[in-house]
Amino acid sequence: MKKQAVAAGFVLLSFMLPLKASAANFSKFYVFGDSLSDTGNVFAATGGLVAPTTAIPQEPPYFQGRFSNQQVWVDYLGDELGLTPSPYITLNPTIPNQGINFAVGGASSGQGNAVVPNAPLPGVLEQVGLLTQPTLQANQKLDPDALYAVWGGANDYVFGQATNTTQTVQNLSDAVGLLALSGAKNILVFNLPDLGKIPLASAIPGLSSNLTALTNKHNKELADELGKYSKNSDLNLISVDVFSLFNQVEANPEKFGFQNVTTPCVVGNLQTTISVCSQPNDYLFFDSVHPTTGVHKLVADAALAAIEAKSIPEPTINLGILALGAFGVVGVLKRQQKRSTDQVFDAQLSHTTVKN
Template sequence: MAENVFLVGFLFICFNFSAAQMVPAMFVFGDSVVDVGNNNYLQLSFARATLPHYGIDFPTKKPTGRFTNGMNPADFLAEKVGLPTSPPYLSLLNESNRNNVSFLTGVSFASGGARVLDGTDPFVLQSIHLTQQVDYFSTVHEEVQKQLGFSGAEKLFLKSIFVVVIGGNDILGYFRSSDLRNKIVPQQYVASMVLTLKAKLKHLYNHGARKFVIVGIGALGCCPSRRRETKNEECNEEINYWIIKHNEGLVSMLQELKSDLKDIYYSYFDTYTVLLSLIQKPAAYGFVEVKAACCGLGSLNAEIFCLPIAAYCSNRSDHIFFDRVHPTEASYRILVDYIFYGPLQYTFPMNMRQLVAV
């Protein structure tokens, strides 16, 4: 086994992998948009996508912990760079052999319900928040150093992609909590989110990360659960306004980070604008239903999540949203194409494909 690990490490250090594999590894941090099953291993969590009809269009046709009908952005991004989907970190803790080579192609720390500001979550044990995700990466960093040595690990992380998709739960949580709104004004709240994320990115940088894909928060005010609370089922403009303000702060922060850390590279994706484009011009992207969820019950199928008692649509590729919050696989596929290929209008200062080549 030791010889096999050495061989794999040598191949990765020399980057002598297949032509389809563009990077040695992908490390994923975030929330339910990119969770591939970490929450399945949280015994006290109810935030799991383990019941029908989640996964109905996944290759296995079974729930996997992905909060959609099929594959999610973590799967599609891995596919783009020729890697297997990064496995859930908590699934690897059950492995009897901790020198698992899975670490060498990446790991996912993403968790449904995760927040940037973990102290604001009233359901603390339901999710792995960003602070804990970053701490878990520190453990993985040590494991990779044991396997490849300091120099080998440094080379691996230098070329790897670090994907960060988080913040939506913070925003939605703020507007659901009268306690939070009484304690802090929205300007301070989104500013605190940005500053906290900056500190976490610096931590990852100090542990060898150099290439980041940062995904901005989408137009969550237009998701079915928020539409059903407004007159005429329109988007919640207050939520969308503060998402825009958060994303503007995030872009400024990334520019400052690049100024401070010359050898850091990033691709920022303007999810908000692209998702809104899908909603406002659905026919151009092959969609029909922009307001209602595919799976759920009640008005807009958005009064409950996609539980086994819920009805679900047969024409899932026609819907932008699968459940009351999460997009369908069809929506995610389009969003990831934008992340990977651009254009500069939506992915800047470079797209993911260009980031890989740096």
């Protein structure tokens, strides 16, 4: 029996190996989210392209408008896919359009901004509307070969004072539904890390346990809500379990190269820095809310692994066999991580940071 299983594994592996290449064959990369995904929108909106030291987030210590010390997951995954989505606020028609990043620091899951409520900055559902509404009005479809990523909700609970998960989860589900209705086929959806473990929550009595409870409820309801799309055979809905990833890092930080998983590297706020640690990459958190670039790299790796696991093979491959062997072969694929690096267009206007 064991020999048969091994033999089957090799056969399945021969089918699965081409999937890594097909996973990178997206035509464009579109991103919708908050500060964890923003690559320059808030930075540009607050004058960062002219005066980076007074913008949000302040540069330095933040990296080129990103809410981290270096690149964020969008940059890392984009490098793997050979695609650089341009921040929509600084979008220039002369730049080769490899996609658009609509993510805005402080974005609510629905409309508006939980951190800067009076600013004309779109929430996650609004961001999706910026792309889909012109398409729907023109009776056209979104590019089915593009990759679309949706990640939000944290600002509702941390800054928006939401005490119920229903509306937040519905906003994210509606965002996915609107993309699917408009023709999107490949959609990445991220759940939330344990918000009760961010340094900001730990500093306020009672906030940590409350945010942990909301996170758990949010993730469960989001998974249930997204399950409704499972019957749509034309939709490649790809879930990324950030919650488990963060828990693994916090439980065994040395394994992932971190020394401090509880306190932030930067003391201050997004516009006024009091102090910065000497070794940011030793920290899980760059400030009281946002992770360091090393964590973003892990998120990008998790997203790429999820994409590869859900990639659809050629029609001639027996889908029943593929489904049977997917779980076992994923482990083999993870050990074959020699990826070819594509030369990515260096979008000079992509200097931005995200505020959660």
